[in-house]
Amino acid sequence: MSQRQKYLVVAVVVLAVCYEAFVKLISPGMQFNLDVDALVEGSRKLRQEQLKFAPRSDLTKLKPSTNSYTEALFPDGRLVVPGKDQLGKENATILMLCRNRELSGVLSAMRSLEDHFNREYRYPWTFLNDEPFTENFIEETSKMASGKTQYGLIPAEDWNRPSWIDEDLFKQRLQEMSDQQVIYGGSRSYRNMCRFNSGYFYRQELVKQYNWYFRVEPDVEYFCDFQYDPFTLMRENNKKYGFVISLFEYEDTIPTLWPTVEEFMTKYPQHLHPNNALEFITSKDMITLEGMIPETNHSYNMCHFWSNFEIANLDFFRSEAYNQFFEHLDQAGGFYYERWGDAPVHSIAVSLLMDKNEVHHFEDIGYFHNPFMTCPSSKQMKSGKRCVCRADTGNVDLASHSCLPRWWKYGAGKKFLRDSYNVEDFQASL
Ligand SMILES: Nc1nc2c(ncn2[C@@H]2O[C@H](COP(=O)(O)OP(=O)(O)OP(=O)(O)O)[C@@H](O)[C@H]2O)c(=O)[nH]1
Ligand SMILES: [Mg+2]
Numbered sequence: 001m002s003q004r005q006k007y008l009v010v011a012v013v014v015l016a017v018c019y020e021a022f023v024k025l026i027s028p029g030m031q032f033n034l035d036v037d038a039l040v041e042g043s044r045k046l047r048q049e050q051l052k053f054a055p056r057s058d059l060t061k062l063k064p065s066t067n068s069y070t071e072a073l074f075p076d077g078r079l080v081v082p083g084k085d086q087l088g089k090e091n092a093t094i095l096m097l098c099r100n101r102e103l104s105g106v107l108s109a110m111r112s113l114e115d116h117f118n119r120e121y122r123y124p125w126t127f128l129n130d131e132p133f134t135e136n137f138i139e140e141t142s143k144m145a146s147g148k149t150q151y152g153l154i155p156a157e158d159w160n161r162p163s164w165i166d167e168d169l170f171k172q173r174l175q176e177m178s179d180q181q182v183i184y185g186g187s188r189s190y191r192n193m194c195r196f197n198s199g200y201f202y203r204q205e206l207v208k209q210y211n212w213y214f215r216v217e218p219d220v221e222y223f224c225d226f227q228y229d230p231f232t233l234m235r236e237n238n239k240k241y242g243f244v245i246s247l248f249e250y251e252d253t254i255p256t257l258w259p260t261v262e263e264f265m266t267k268y269p270q271h272l273h274p275n276n277a278l279e280f281i282t283s284k285d286m287i288t289l290e291g292m293i294p295e296t297n298h299s300y301n302m303c304h305f306w307s308n309f310e311i312a313n314l315d316f317f318r319s320e321a322y323n324q325f326f327e328h329l330d331q332a333g334g335f336y337y338e339r340w341g342d343a344p345v346h347s348i349a350v351s352l353l354m355d356k357n358e359v360h361h362f363e364d365i366g367y368f369h370n371p372f373m374t375c376p377s378s379k380q381m382k383s384g385k386r387c388v389c390r391a392d393t394g395n396v397d398l399a400s401h402s403c404l405p406r407w408w409k410y411g412a413g414k415k416f417l418r419d420s421y422n423v424e425d426f427q428a429s430l
Contacts, residue, residue: 084148088121090231092212097128097197100137105218110144113216116365117226122147123214126206130159130192152206159192159200165336173337182252185339195335197307197342199326202317215310223366223375224387230311230362239360240313241350243305244367245374245396246403251296253339256332258300261348264328271321277356279410280403281348287405288398303403304347308369311362321353356412361404372396 094113098106110125124147127133133151142149161170178186201207212231234242265272272278282299294301316322326345334340350359366375366387374397375389376382382389389395397404408414 084122084146086122086124086147088123088229088231090123090212090229090235091210092214092231093124093126093207093210094118094216095126095128095201095207095213096216096218097193097201098218099129100131100134102218103137103140106137107140107144109216109218109220110141112220112222113214114144114146116222116224117230119146121229123231124148124150126150126152126213128152128154128201128204128206130154130156130196150206152204154196154200154204158203159196161188161192161336162330165333170336177252177339180252182339183250185253191336191339194340194342194345195330198335198340198345199323199330202314207314211314213310213312213314215308215312217308217369219370220308221368221390223368223389224364224382224385226365227385234311234313234360237360238358240316240354240358241305241346242311242360242362243307244309244362244365245306245369245372246303246347246407247306247372247396248292248294248302248401248403249304249341249344251302253341254334254344255297255338256334257329257338257340257344257348258298260329260332260334261300261352264325265352267328268321268324271324272352273355275355275357276353277351277359277407277411280356280407281351283406283410287409290398290400291402291405292400300348301403301406302344303406304341304344305350306369306372307341307343307346309367310346311360316350316354319353322349325349325353359412361407361412361414368393 096106096109106127125141125145127137127141127149129152132153138149138151174186174188184190202213207213212234214230230242234240281303282301284294284296284301286293294303296302326349329335329340329345363374364376364381364385366385366389367373368390371393373390373393373395375395376385376387377395377397381387396402
């Protein structure tokens with residue numbers, strides 16, 4: 001064999017060895033194909049094992065992950081965990097009207113309120129809906145709550161448009177308000193919601209048992225530690241309605257609300273409280289240099305308490321005065337032919353039927369509902385109550401469209417706390 005032939009043989013052998021190595025080591029597909037059946041079988045067995053743990057009640061048997069030091073999942077999968085008994089002393093509930101699809105916003109609002117207030121008091125949460133809540137909604141919200149939770153289905157007759165609403169006129173007004181781009185002007189469900197929140201929430205079976213409610217909406221945020229029970233604070237100080245933000249309403253949602261209220265005042269003068277806050281909702285003077293001067297078609301200046309936050313006494317809404325007020329408004333049809341919101345309805349009722357000293361401005365909670373935020377301006381209060389407000393949103397309190405300065409002037413007044421004060425001087429002044 002010549003030298004050249006020897007090189008050729010060696011080259012062929014080397015190539016053959018490399019090819020085999022390539023097939024075995026570099027081409028996993030060929031190896032994988034060989035194991036497919038075994039893998040499928042293994043996977044099937046694993047799934048069968050997992051299925052043994054599938055019921056949610058058995059989740060506690062699983063460790064969260066192989067490198068976890070906890071022995072069980074938390075919470076433990078039961079819907080009512082021990083230790084959910086109410087600690088707060090008042091006959092009160094936290095109330096949320098919402099839809100299943102709003103679950104993530106519901107949970108974030110719950111978490112915020114639980115962390116800043118309710119986990120120390122464990123007041124029960126009451127959820128209301130015009131459709132049945134899903135199992136998932138119930139499971140997730142009951143795990144988020146420190147207290148008990150209950151879920152109510154609103155009867156159709158408390159939610160839907162009443163039969164005496166003229167269908168043609170309703171459709172026509174819906175179209176007109178939608179064309180005029182009135183906020184939620186074309187929405188049917190929003191009108192049901194506003195009417196329900198004006199006249200029916202306090203009549204629901206689950207709500208009947210309570211004296212107080214704290215209204216919460218999906219996606220809201222609370223920024224400060226409460227450090228007290230707001231229901232107790234209100235009861236002990238003879239307050240019946242609590243708010244955090246007050247603003248001007250869009251006039252094109254309530255063109256005939258005020259004339260309807262004027263009819264009510266003429267018909268039922270006995271219901272007007274002698275120490276009412278009529279001036280708060282009718283004054284049109286300039287309050288602050290930046291403040292808007294309300295220019296409206298009627299005496300109502302559009303000021304209202306923003307009702308997505310409310311802490312209030314249910315007996316006020318159950319009173320004859322409030323119910324005659326609501327019935328009078330309802331019969332006028334403005335919840336459907338216009339788009340009367342529950343905020344101006346509650347606010348006008350509170351301002352006319354209640355002693356203005358029974359209304360409380362919670363200035364120390366810090367709150368956000370898109371797009372407005374209120375945050376304590378006192379440095380002392382902010383740090384003392386561990387407030388962390390949003391850095392990307394301004395404080396609405398003194399904004400041009402805020403009615404708070406008007407409340408200070410014509411409502412229950414305002415005591416300004418100095419940031420640093422001498423405790424003895426302060427106590428002596430009380
Ligand atoms: N069950 C139910 N709840 C509703 C419906 N519409 C609104 N809500 C609830 O009623 C409350 C007020 O509705 P929102 O849509 O928040 O109205 P809003 O606060 O004026 O406006 P945005 O928050 O800016 O959308 C919230 O708690 C909603 O979850 C509805 O059709 N069904
Ligand atoms: Mg809202």
